[in-house]
Amino acid sequence: MKIMGLDVGSKTIGVAVSDELGWTAQGLTTIKWDETDIKSADSQLKTIIEEHNIEKVVIGLPKNMNGTIGERGEASKTYAKHIEELHHLPTILWDERLTTMAAERVLLEADVSRKKRKKVIDKMAAMMILQGYLDQK
Numbered sequence: 001m002k003i004m005g006l007d008v009g010s011k012t013i014g015v016a017v018s019d020e021l022g023w024t025a026q027g028l029t030t031i032k033w034d035e036t037d038i039k040s041a042d043s044q045l046k047t048i049i050e051e052h053n054i055e056k057v058v059i060g061l062p063k064n065m066n067g068t069i070g071e072r073g074e075a076s077k078t079y080a081k082h083i084e085e086l087h088h089l090p091t092i093l094w095d096e097r098l099t100t101m102a103a104e105r106v107l108l109e110a111d112v113s114r115k116k117r118k119k120v121i122d123k124m125a126a127m128m129i130l131q132g133y134l135d136q137k
Helices: 042-051 071-087 099-109 114-136
Strands: 002-008 012-018 025-032 054-061 091-095
Touching (some): 002 071, 012 042, 012 114, 025 114, 054 114, 071 091, 091 114
Parallel strands (some): 002 054
Antiparallel strands (some): 002 012, 012 025
16 A cells, blocks of 8 residues: 655645555655645546555644644644545654655755755655554554
8 A cells, every 4th residue: 555645845746655555655746835725736636546456545644842732733634624525545644753754855965066955855744654654564
């Protein structure tokens, strides 16, 4: 069963997919979207879901360091509900605290330029969210 991981931001959505066995996550793409129009990424996600035979979606849930859920976390919950209703797929909200910082650190250690980091950081964060979920299964 293939699983898709999403790192949902206000302007971009990082996308990762698992292998068939659900062991590894690979960063796939970053979708530009407009958070004020929740449907703005629908067609691109639909294409990915169909091409990769996605059966489940893991969405990063940004929690505050004290475990509470703030505005970004509520936005992720809303988006998860939208994915379930539109694509009829189960969604799992996964604690994503520090994944973007961890992705940034990996890219810095790999000496990736600032310009290139900006292009891949969201899909790398999505990959880390999905891999975290896969590792705990």
